[in-house]
Amino acid sequence: MNLKEFARTLGLSQTTVSRALGGYPEVSAATRKRVQAEAVRLGYAPNRGAQRLATGRAMAIGHVVPLGPNPDIVNPIFADFLAGAGETCAAAKYEMVIAVTRHGEEADAYREMAMKGSVDGVIVHSPQIEDGRIALLRDIGLPFLVHGRSSGVDAPYSWFDVNNRRAFFRATRFLTDLGHERIALINGPEEMDFAHRRRLGYEEALLEVGLTVDETIMTSDEMTEPYGYRAACAALQTAVRPTAFLVSSIISAMGVRRAIVDAGLAPGRDVSIVTHDDDLSYLSNRGDVPLFTATRSSIRAAGRRCGELLIRMIAAGEGAPPVTELWESELTLGVSTGPAPQ
Amino acid sequence: MNLKEFARTLGLSQTTVSRALGGYPEVSAATRKRVQAEAVRLGYAPNRGAQRLATGRAMAIGHVVPLGPNPDIVNPIFADFLAGAGETCAAAKYEMVIAVTRHGEEADAYREMAMKGSVDGVIVHSPQIEDGRIALLRDIGLPFLVHGRSSGVDAPYSWFDVNNRRAFFRATRFLTDLGHERIALINGPEEMDFAHRRRLGYEEALLEVGLTVDETIMTSDEMTEPYGYRAACAALQTAVRPTAFLVSSIISAMGVRRAIVDAGLAPGRDVSIVTHDDDLSYLSNRGDVPLFTATRSSIRAAGRRCGELLIRMIAAGEGAPPVTELWESELTLGVSTGPAPQ
């Protein structure tokens, strides 16, 4: 069923039908109602391709998802982020198209999306400290919102981020307040901007209380469970073992916890853990007494908000100033922390 | 830059340029090469909307992702599945569009995709035992491939599945061979077809060796980590506690393991665990000695294959017979299992 047929069965012109469905005011309420009802009854909806061609807008946003650098790892937070963005998009009648690329090959995906006009804007995932995608997208002229930031980029751009630095600063201070002096950092890949910022917050807090920053108890890798386990095992076997771990992902934190237990130690008593918690639905750290003390920030809510901001940017058009938004994460108390053992 | 301009700068007709880029044979090799080179240099690619309108094909496949029934849970395997499907799509020049819907509201999403012509086919995720989506999609006439099966649907349809029943049959027999007689089943939501099938395999194996099926040590819920923990805690507190757990997801298995350790028991010695392992990149159960004994089947590979099959179906057109494919999962030995304690 196409517009021509549909309009004919209604005894109306294509113009009127299109306007009735599109919500334009030049249609009487009665006509609009009838058109909408018949559209549902007969199963008519305007063809997206034709609509795109006629309006020049794709009514879609894109996600280019880079796989992890080493093995092809998919960031597990992505599913939840997507669910959040999806809610916003559905409400705004936008589609989401996603492209998965190997690490470092995102550029082509962006260029193609722009050239083919398959999306009106994109969300940039997993920004690195020096991220060339930002300059690229500006050159291309495709509206974009970075989920995170890129410390190495000076020119203004639109981003949404969580205050990672302050979160890890607070988390570290929380541990030092409890008397911990040897705090291991199990961080994400250091070329990632978020990991960089978390490290800065951690170091800043240590220095503030006169502790030394010790490179040997800081690790950085793709945030898997086995990584957390391995890193923690290694740290626990050193001569002066850490009394606390600060971990960048709840998934790795599970591994850290396992290592602690395997070593015959009690999490929260012998060794403390604070982790960042993206509030993933399947690894919930909520409940009466959360398993982990954590800096929590819902990745799903972030997805929702990123969708909103990007769609607003697209509506605003080229000239509008960049939007930026920084959320604070909450520090929630769980059973994984306690005073440093004497 | 559009075709008209691009063709003019090349001194060729739109026809020839379109054909050169589209890979049609009626163009001389020299011309094609020149056109392709200039397209890259000048940054021209055919507009997707126009292409869709002209060809009637969207060159896109859709994923309608239902959130979990109770809280809005996103199945964590989805990110990996998508990465797999994305590889295939990228290679075949297909786009992927995804829609996230609340549980039970998928129908509208499918209808809309079909009516608007935004995709050429869809992958049906998380099929239930009685899944109305299959009949719906057949009525609509939108090509679809089910990832999994729906036991309650008789009419033929295309699906890709893992042999869940045999996997859990083998896993259970593996445990009974080790002398376990009280094996708890920590399953996914029972309305899900995969969970149903896994339960059948489990029961079949128990009956085969003369053990009774005990409903009180079988649980069924959204497969989160806390669920595994809670379920295992409860099971371990019963009068005759199970000596082994069979778990439907490695994420819940982490929770089960935690419960066992918390109870002062040793996984693999006091209590065994076998889990299904989707081979998620961030919860790798590989390595020299895997943490869990598991029925393993890569969800990423499944995504790749589903993409292939669906694209092939789309190419084959309406009349073609349904495609079906069943993969066996491998039973890998980890350190989470051992002989039943006396």
Place this chain on the structure above:
DNA sequence: ACAATTGCCCAAAGCGCTTTCAATATCTCA
């Protein structure tokens, strides 16, 4: 009562592409 407005609707142009049909130039083979 008449002009000006408003409300509602329509015809037709055009978005950028693919593809049919036709034309021309070049080969092939007897």
Place this chain on the structure above:
DNA sequence: TGAGATATTGAAAGCGCTTTGGGCAATTGT
């Protein structure tokens, strides 16, 4: 050498929609 086949290119007709630029009644203001 000339007829038929082949290789290569073009002109133009849509694909299904939105939107501009009217047109005709009914309503309003004076």
